[in-house]
Amino acid sequence: MKRNYIALLIHPYKNRLLPRTVLKESIDRFVRNMLALVSEFPHFRFNLVLPAYILECVNPLLLSQLRDLQKKGYFEWILTGYTEPFLSLSPPQLTNDNIRYGLQKYTEIAGETPVGFMPPFSNFEPSMIEIIKNNDLQYLVVSKDLLPQPLQSSGGYWMAEHSGSSMPLIATTVIRHLSAPVDFKNYIEKIYASDKSESSSEKIATIQYQFPIKEEGESDPFRWLRFTASEIDKHILNYQPITFSELLSSTLPLGLQYIPASLMMGARDQVDLHFLNYLHSFDQIGILQRKLMDLYNKVISIPDSKISFPMKRKLFFIQDINRFLPGKECGFENATDRLWTFSGMIDIEKDINERDHNSNSGGQIRITDFLRNGSKSIILSNKSIKLYVDYSSGGSIFEFDYRDRRINLCAAYNPVPHVRPDIFVSGKSRSWFQDRIFSTEVSGTDFLSGRAQDCGNFLKGQFTYKVSKNAAGIRTSLVRQGSFIRGEKLCPLSLEKVFGLEQNTSKLSFVYQLTNQSLAQYNFRFSTELGFCLPGLHTGDVRIVNGSTVYEKIGLDYIQMTGTLRWYIEDRACGLRILFQTQKPLDVWCLPSLQADQSVDPQNGITIILSSPVLLDQSSHWKLIGKLSCKRMRKIAGDNDVL
């Protein structure tokens, strides 16, 4: 009787951040279930993919039993790396280190070095073949959706080739626990029937079964696995379960395949060859990635590997693909995930900064193409604060790291995607100090409803910059000779803004100077917008205090303060107070960030608008001096240990 092959890949995934204890419980439960399954169905063979850091969490007693099973050939380990690196977004050398460390950990913990590599989310990168080969990995596992449509039904494996390097590539049919086929036999027969290739007499079905490592809802992912194992056991004369290595050793490749860089983002999503354009049309992801690359360059420049390796290990977690994909539950759209990734990177940066004693005297100014978009960013930093200024587009601050709390306060998110894959779009991305000129009668509600029309050309305009450093600190001065429309006339107006850091304090000083060089009198409302992302927004732990008035429900309601000189935002969840002080009284409008459907979502952060009516006589100045100070407070909860 003809026996067809079934190569089943079991893929428990962890897409969201989990506390360490929950992760340990979940992986132990998974291992217990797998041990029970194998003892019940001794003919069952499968492949198992797990990142090495999850394997580290397995109870040693259960692990020894798992090792025994593996030694007896019940299953084969497949590697994703130490964590699940995003191949297309991470520096290749960091991914290489991640894979190498993963292999090392597998050898130590599982007693076996995996020979198969599965890029998470089928994130295939042709150039990675060389790196994977150099790490003694022998084959790749991806989704069948990466193959051209007519070839997706062919069972077996292909040879993927790029620039002279080739490697076996096993394409699997991905099924998820919620939509797994009820009638397994019928399903598998359909797969065999759809394979019209006549390359071999035996048919091959390569199936990848994905389910969350932590149980979600009431569905039991193991029920399908038990059912499948029992079906295979029942029809063992027809179906031969095999591991991937057995598949490679017992069959010939189907042929060559040239697969472009690809990514499978969801069950129903088609493979998009321009997925990087798509990803970068979202807010914040580009900044996260650029920061990761910048940080990696700093880490590899540390000559002592004893110092650099723990930092690299942290970077392995930061380059996790799940943090760099859009999603409400997890991913960079989720405020917790976004702030967690920023926090990890700020932590490493702080560590590097503290080790580099030389650069501590009075701050540092860096002028570099941080966004890698061809225009420079100005980075001002001291011991407590690091801020990134984009002078070429609106002269706003697009990242503000408060190092003492390891938080990027400027990580607010606009869910409306950019038209082009620009990392930062002034006026759309939530940054700090986005300047607008309104007519005098405009109010906060007009701004919220979108009725307020910006009459100026400062929001997206290019500024010229100067940087300076003296004993008092560092500062950058941005100037634009712009204009605004009054009636139908274009009125010239010069705007100069200065951002400064005082020595190593956690204070950002800002100065605005508007100059009327014309002979006419100007009367308008000047406003500057700041977008804040705070962890306490979605737990209701943020409040605004202005004198004796306390405003709660921040991020949900519209708040207006008139003629205020000194006020502060307090986040009890992360233990932080941001104090605003200005020399002139300002009107402060606090707006909730809206979703694309205009619903309120505190995850996206809040928008603060500082505004003031301005009356400028001919050839005169209007000046605003202010200070933003960050202070640590007591936290409600301690630091979480999520992974």
Add this chain to the structure above:
Amino acid sequence: MYFDSMDITIEGRNENIWLTLAGHFRKEQIPQMREKFEVLLEDRNRQFVVDLENIISIDDSVVQLFLQILNAIRGKGGEIKLIFKNAAVSKAFAPYNNIFPVYPDAASLTSGGFLSAIRQRGKLLSKKTGIRISGPVALFLLIVLCGWFISLIFIVRIQSRYIKKQQVEVQSLQETNQQIKIEVDALRERIKPLEQLGIINISPDK
């Protein structure tokens, strides 16, 4: 010039302003570099170190800029030091090596001989102990300490000379003593027959 290919880092280290430049230094970047130095000089910074080691390529006219900057800084009583050893920058600066203070790396800049080592040590001790002493006071204390040591050595030398003299005297006295003893013994031997005859009695108790 919209696409700017050079990265600039400005930071303060040990009362110097360090400018670390990396990438391609093209002539289009000369005005902005000049402007940066002007602003830094306006801010009363006088000691500059420019690290050009990570410069990949450099336009010949950039050297002229540095000559102008050197003049401007020296005119205000300051100093500029350059750090590089890469081929591209070395070639551009070769005709002016005797004008610019050039160091191969940051380490050689800080290791400036014995006095510099003492200064560094002093700073380290000052940090550790929290005691800060001004230069003249340190010099005065050094002179007092040196005088103290010289006086001590002088006293020790006088003392040792005196001891040596006494040792010589003791030795000569000991020698005289030995000679007298020998002479006494010889005299005793001579008068021994007279004593045996009972003519004289020289018993020790008498």
